[in-house]
Amino acid sequence: MIRMLDIADEMPEAIRVRHFTYELLALDHRTQVIDVGCGTGLAAAEMSRTASQTIALDPDQLMVQTASSRWPELDVRRGVAEHLPLSEGSVTAYRSDKVFHMLADPGRAVAEAHRVLAPGGRIVLVGQDWDGIMIDAADAGLSRAIVQARADSIPSPRAARRYRSLLLDGGFAEVAVQGFLGALIHPSMVNIAIGFAQAAASTGAVTASEAQNFIRDQQQRAAQDRFSVGLPVWVAAATR
Structure with a gap:
C-alpha cells in the first residue's frame, strides 16, 4: 500500500493537484494548517515549508509511524476527521485528501472542520469519485x-x-469546485484492479471465473505496458 501511495504521489497529475491545493489554501508564513488523512505525510511536509504550524493527522497507526519516521520535524498525530484533537478556531487552513469517501457521515467531518477553523480560514477537500x-x-x-x-x-x-x-450545508462560503482526471498507468497499479476484481467476486457481484478473466487481462496489459485506469478527482475549496 505504501509503495503504491508513493508511486501515485509522484505522478504528474498528482503533483499538479497537490500543489494546486496549497494555492487554494493561500499558505503563507502565518498559516496554521491541519492535513486530515495525511497518509505518509508528504503533503504536510511540503506545506510545512511555508506554514507557521503544520499538523498531520491520520487514523491509521502505520501511516502515523511512516509519516513520523519520514518527517521527524512534523507534528504527526493519530485521529479521525469526525473528532479532531483541536480546539475551536485553532487553525487557519484545513486540507483533506482521499478521506471523505471512507466516512459513514462526511457531514460530521465538515462540521468538525468548521469548528476548528478560525473565521476566514480556508478548507480544501480532494477525493476520487468511485462510481466514475x-x-x-x-x-x-x-x-x-x-x-x-x-x-x-x-x-x-x-x-x-x-x-x-x-x-x-456546513456553513462555508465562496465554495468552488474543479475536476481533474488522474491516469494510473504504472504496471504496479495493476494490484488496484486485481483487488477490485477479487472484492467483486467475494460479494457475488461477478463470478470467480469472470474475476479471473478480468485479472488475467489486466496482468497481461501491465506486462505489455498497456495498463490504464482513469480516476476522476474532485477538488473543492471554501472559506469559513
Missing part, C-alpha cells in the same frame, strides 16, 4: 460491474461529487 473510475479492459461490461461492486463496498463512494453541497 474507468478501467481499460477487454470486457467493458465486466469492468463496469467490478467498479460498481467496489464502489458499493465503500461507505460514501460519491462523497467527492457532493463536496459543494457538503460545504454549503
Whole structure:
C-alpha cells in the first residue's frame, strides 16, 4: 500500500493537484494548517515549508509511524476527521485528501472542520469519485460491474461529487469546485484492479471465473505496458 501511495504521489497529475491545493489554501508564513488523512505525510511536509504550524493527522497507526519516521520535524498525530484533537478556531487552513469517501457521515467531518477553523480560514477537500473510475479492459461490461461492486463496498463512494453541497450545508462560503482526471498507468497499479476484481467476486457481484478473466487481462496489459485506469478527482475549496 505504501509503495503504491508513493508511486501515485509522484505522478504528474498528482503533483499538479497537490500543489494546486496549497494555492487554494493561500499558505503563507502565518498559516496554521491541519492535513486530515495525511497518509505518509508528504503533503504536510511540503506545506510545512511555508506554514507557521503544520499538523498531520491520520487514523491509521502505520501511516502515523511512516509519516513520523519520514518527517521527524512534523507534528504527526493519530485521529479521525469526525473528532479532531483541536480546539475551536485553532487553525487557519484545513486540507483533506482521499478521506471523505471512507466516512459513514462526511457531514460530521465538515462540521468538525468548521469548528476548528478560525473565521476566514480556508478548507480544501480532494477525493476520487468511485462510481466514475474507468478501467481499460477487454470486457467493458465486466469492468463496469467490478467498479460498481467496489464502489458499493465503500461507505460514501460519491462523497467527492457532493463536496459543494457538503460545504454549503456546513456553513462555508465562496465554495468552488474543479475536476481533474488522474491516469494510473504504472504496471504496479495493476494490484488496484486485481483487488477490485477479487472484492467483486467475494460479494457475488461477478463470478470467480469472470474475476479471473478480468485479472488475467489486466496482468497481461501491465506486462505489455498497456495498463490504464482513469480516476476522476474532485477538488473543492471554501472559506469559513
